[in-house]
Amino acid sequence: MFRSDVLAVSGLDDRTSSHAVLERAQELMADAVGAERTFFSTSGSSLSVKSAMLSVAGPHEKLLVGRDAHKSVVSGLILSGVRPIWVDPQWDPDLHLAHPPAPEAFEAAFHDHPDAKGALVTSPTPYGTCTDLAALAEVCHARNKPLIVDEAWGAHLPFHPDLPTWAMDAGADVCVTSVHKMGSGLEQGSVFHLQGGLIAPEVLKAREDLLGTTSPSVLLYAALDGWRRQMIEHGRALYDDALALATRVRDRIDRIEGMRVHGREDFCGPGCAADMDPLQVIVDIAGLGTTGYRMADWIREHHRINLHLADHRRISAQLTHADDEETTGALVAAFQDVAEHAADLRPAPTVEVPSPRDLRLEQVVLPRDAFFGPAEQVPWEKAVGRITAEMLTPYPPGIPAALPGERLNSDVLRYLRSGVEAGMVIPDAADNRLNSVRVAIEQ
Ligand SMILES: Cc1ncc(COP(=O)(O)O)c(C=O)c1O
Structure with missing residues (x-):
């Protein structure tokens, strides 16, 4: 493994990349799944999804985002200053579980925010459920807006007709997949695919270049290429x-x-x-x-x-x-x-799960402003009614229950506090036990 861990440039390829080794592997992957362009990433879908978002919207521009997005999407919002227009997932109040938002919910959000630059949906969710991507792509394309699909859990979908339709077949513009999740890449191996004319490939590549490492692991590249070959053959x-x-x-x-x-x-x-x-x-x-x-x-x-x-x-x-x-x-x-x-x-501590209505917090300021603005750490009881300056994400599955700029309520805080007592892990909170919470100091 150590012997094979060569540099990408002046190693896997020559100094000027004249053999186009990576380009060729990416072309083969695009060909294997039927996308127009494919990009490899060695920093997981956490990076790929940010690259995709930033190729669609910039600071203060609006992006429609399903509220069941992964925390890497929220990190993208924080770093970029993009204004999220949250689209509600489909809550099952009996099972306490969210399915991805319906196309109609995105249609309504576009109606209210016609200036939104595009839409981002997570499908499948970590629970494996999917929205009607073809209908959603139509909603977006009727307004000439691109659709990004976070398909981190769907690397395998292109390879069997009995699996849910994968995003490119459904007409999405960009789709992000973690090969290390449902495929057989090494950890962090991710690819994202592009098609259509709404996002320029050079823009997407420039965003990836902005965020990506200058020392990509060729072991990860090789594993992505190997997975592609295994799937095409078997x-x-x-x-x-x-x-x-x-x-x-x-x-x-x-x-x-x-x-x-x-x-x-x-x-x-x-x-x-x-x-x-x-x-x-x-x-x-x-x-x-x-x-x-x-x-x-x-x-x-x-x-x-x-x-x-x-x-x-x-x-x-x-x-x-x-x-x-x-x-x-x-x-x-x-x-x-x-x-x-x-x-x-038994007996196991009870987790106080709020109703879908109480779980949904109001986004008061931009995630970026709350994250980088003045903040203080307060006891959790005193955080009720305050704007959070941090993400509070039960992991897995990694969907923030609260994110910077949202106003906290007692239901969500009680849910997380009781969750921690029961064994829930909240790795991104400054105080993992949630005895205290980092909140914005409102001017
Ligand atoms: C829906 C979703 N998107 C993106 C990611 C980030 O993927 P990665 O772990 O490859 O960075 C995850 C990770 O769990 C995820 O569940």
Whole structure:
């Protein structure tokens, strides 16, 4: 590994990059998925999504953004000074879960903000649910505005027709994917794709250049290229197997007492998602009287299996083309075992989850202004009614519950405080225990 860790310029390629090694690999990737242009990134989709946003809007310009965006999108807003026009996700108040916003919600936001430069949606979400991207692309293109899709969880979608439609097929302008998530890149390996005439490739490239490292890892490039080749040669067959395996695994887990595997009947339909990825096995464990946090920790400790995400009432396993009967057998055995030990994990502290209405905070000032303006650290009870100067993000899945410039309410603070007591992790807060919160000093 160390021997192969050469420089990109004057290493992988010559001093002037005359062999166009990277360009060629990117062209092959674009060809493999049917995009016009593809760019590799070695800083995860966290960088790719910022590059995409900044190629559409600049300081003080408006961008429509689904409020269930990942924290890397919010970082992009903070760094750029772009004004977010938040579009509400589709909340399922019973399951306490958000699906991506519907195209109609973006249409309404464009109606109210015709000067918005474009739209950004996250689809699939970390829970695997998708919006109707084709309809959303039409909404945007009817106004000649570009659509950015954060498809970090969808690297595999282009390679099998039974998976949800991937963003480029649906007509999106830019789409960002993390190959290290659902594909088989090394950590941080991400690609973003471009098509159509609404975003100039040189603008997108310049934004990537602004943010990217000058020392990209060629190991990451090689892994992206290797994944592309594996998918072109074997993708269809690998996902035939993975999808069949997922059907069997979902069924076996669903039969474990106290566990419910969410399927299309729970997630898809009017007012919910348009589609879902069956490889994300989302399991409701509310019936077992404990939290997903406790279960995930117990499974790691007793079975050496790390789960994808855990929240106050769910655990989830992410299957990929690399899974087989052995890995999924171990997974099902671990789930069976933890269900039998649920009594040991009770009583679990209750997380005070607010209603969707109370969860939605008002954006009072630009994220950038609140983040960089004067701020102070106050006890959490005194933060009620104040404007937060920091992101407060339960991780995973990494969607900020509060972000700079939003006015905090007691429901959100109680949710996060009770969440921390129950095992929720909030890595971006200055005080991770949330005994205190960083808030803006209003002039
Ligand atoms: C929806 C979404 N977008 C972007 C990212 C950032 O991706 P990366 O970890 O590749 O930087 C994540 C990471 O979890 C994500 O869930």
